[in-house]
Amino acid sequence: MNKGIFRTTRRCAVLAVAALILGPLSGAKAAWPEKPIKIVLPFGAGGVADVTARIMADKLGQKFGQRVVIENMPGPGGINAARAVITAPPDGYTMALVTNGTAISVAAFKSLPFDPVKDFEPVSMVGTFDLVFAVNSESEYKTLGDFIKAAKAQPGKLNIGTIAVGGTQNLGAELFKAMADLKVQIVPYKNSPDIVVALLRNDVQMQVDFPPAVQGQVNDGKIRVLATSSPQPSPLLKGISTVDQAGVKGFEVISWNAIGVPKGTPKEVITTMNKAMHEVLAMPDVKEQFAKVGVLAHASSPDEMMSRLTGDIKKWNAVIDKAGIERK
Numbered sequence: 286m287n288k289g290i291f292r293t294t295r296r297c298a299v300l301a302v303a304a305l306i307l308g309p310l311s312g313a314k315a316a317w318p319e320k321p322i323k324i325v326l327p328f329g330a331g332g333v334a335d336v337t338a339r340i341m342a343d344k345l346g347q348k349f350g351q352r353v354v355i356e357n358m359p360g361p362g363g364i365n366a367a368r369a370v371i372t373a374p375p376d377g378y379t380m381a382l383v384t385n386g387t388a389i390s391v392a393a394f395k396s397l398p399f400d401p402v403k404d405f406e407p408v409s410m411v412g413t414f415d416l417v418f419a420v421n422s423e424s425e426y427k428t429l430g431d432f433i434k435a436a437k438a439q440p441g442k443l444n445i446g447t448i449a450v451g452g453t454q455n456l457g458a459e460l461f462k463a464m465a466d467l468k469v470q471i472v473p474y475k476n477s478p479d480i481v482v483a484l485l486r487n488d489v490q491m492q493v494d495f496p497p498a499v500q501g502q503v504n505d506g507k508i509r510v511l512a513t514s515s516p517q518p519s520p521l522l523k524g525i526s527t528v529d530q531a532g533v534k535g536f537e538v539i540s541w542n543a544i545g546v547p548k549g550t551p552k553e554v555i556t557t558m559n560k561a562m563h564e565v566l567a568m569p570d571v572k573e574q575f576a577k578v579g580v581l582a583h584a585s586s587p588d589e590m591m592s593r594l595t596g597d598i599k600k601w602n603a604v605i606d607k608a609g610i611e612r613k
Contacts, residue, residue, distance in 0.1 A: 317377050317554050321352040324544065325370050326382045327363030333497060333578050334542050337412055338382055340574050344565040361613075362390040367399040375547040377554035381405060383545040383590075385453055388597035392605050393451045395612045402595060405545035408555055409562045410585035410593070412575055413541045415521075416457045416514035418528065419492045419499050421484050422507055429512040429531035432491055433465055440468035446480035446489035449473055451610060456601055457514060457538040458493040459608040465533045484508065495540070496522065496579035514538040521576050541583075543590045555587060 324342060328334050335357065342353035358366040366381060373379035387401050418429055426432040436443045445462070447455040450473045458471045472489055474480045477498035483489045485507060492499065492508075502508040512528045513519045516537045528536040544562065546555065563584040565571060575582040585593075605612065 317551075317557055318349050318351045320378060321354055322349070322378055322380065323354045323356055324380045324382060325356050325358055325366045327359060327366035327384070327386070328357060328382075329359045330357050333414065333495065333580060334382060334384060336578055337542065337575055337580050337582075340571060341411060341562070341565055344568065344571060345561055348561050348565065362394050362397055363387055364398060367397075367401070367404070370545075371399055371404045371547050373547055375549035375551075377546060377550055377558070379547065380408070380558075381545045382411075383407075383543045383594065385540045385593075385597050388594055389451065389453060389456060389601045391598045392601035393610070393612055401545070402591070402598075404548055406548055406550050406555060407587040407590035407594070408544040408546055409559045409587065410583050410590050411542040411544060411562070411566065412580040412582050413515075413539050414495060414580045415519050416454060416493055416538050416540070417496050417499060417510045417522070417525075418461075418512045418514075419484070419494070419503070419508050419510045420490065421487065422509045424490065424509070426490070426511065427509075429526070429528060432511065433467065433532065436465075436467045436469050441470065443491070444470045444472050444489040446472050446474055446483050446492045447494065448475070448477060448480065451605075451613075453538070453540050454493050454495070456604050456608075459610075460538060460604050461493070461528060461533065461536065463604070463607050464536050481508070500579070519581070521579060521581060541593060542580075543585075543593070545590075559584070559587065 324338060326335060326338060339355050342355050346353040358369055363386065370379055370381040383401060383405060390397060391401065420426050426435065445458050447458045449455060455471065455473060462469055462471060474483065477494055480492050480494065481499065481502055484492045499508050503510060510525050512531050513522050513525050514528055516527060516529055518525065518527055566582040566584040572582045
């Protein structure tokens with residue numbers, strides 16, 4: 286055999302063997318996640334979103350064998366947190382907590398430096414929670430229907446306390462006022478404890494807030510919850526009727542938290558995270574811990590999450606327009 290041909294044949298054989306050995310290795314892709322995952326929250330520590338996110342993160346960390354870290358980045362409109370996520374590599378290692386507050390920000394700001402619909406890929410819902418409509422336990426209003434009847438009989442005389450203009454509580458009260466066709470004053474306060482004080486002094490006749498804000502006074506018998514804001518009775522607030530059942534047909538305000546990732550994140554990462562969230566949020570101890578802060582653990586498909594986001598943007602745009610709230 287010609288020596289040149291022999292050398293060429295031998296070299297090809299060696300390369301072929303090497304390709305067989307190295308091919309699977311070079312084409313192999315490590316399973317996600319290989320390192321810690323960061324979830325960025327647009328809120329400070331200690332609130333409902335922070336507490337539930339940390340409960341979920343701990344369980345996800347155990348499942349993945351990698352730490353899932355919560356990073357708090359509060360700021361107007363959730364801008365700081367959103368920027369931190371959408372400018373991160375779309376590799377699944379930086380995620381965002383997206384909430385109904387995100388939808389409200391889109392509606393309440395003239396413009397934002399991000400678009401949650403275009404800049405995020407949806408992963409899954411985390412949980413949902415209601416607003417509650419509460420009165421002083423010494424109030425003559427035993428049902429929300431009683432309050433509505435009194436408000437119609439005394440136009441402009443009754444006050445509803447909420448926190449800051451443009452928040453979920455405030456806009457929920459505005460939606461109630463509009464749908465029930467009431468002439469009432471919606472009075473904004475700096476924080477929930479201030480509203481509780483005002484309610485107990487009868488400066489306001491009803492408070493619209495999240496359950497944890499009034500739970501202590503409810504337990505002490507000082508405040509009575511009249512209704513919740515979901516279309517169906519809450520399994521966490523048994524025996525309490527809904528605003529819809531009280532006669533304001535079609536009323537619905539559901540607060541929610543969810544997980545999103547930067548646009549362009551691989552589908553397999555989203556699928557893996559979605560599956561893990563379904564498993565974690567179905568755990569009895571997670572459901573129990575969420576329930577203690579008034580949250581119903583709820584995983585979803587990415588499509589359901591996106592539908593919730595886009596639907597709320599449309600809803601709150603309309604509420605802000607009707608209430609005449611100036612956009613920031």
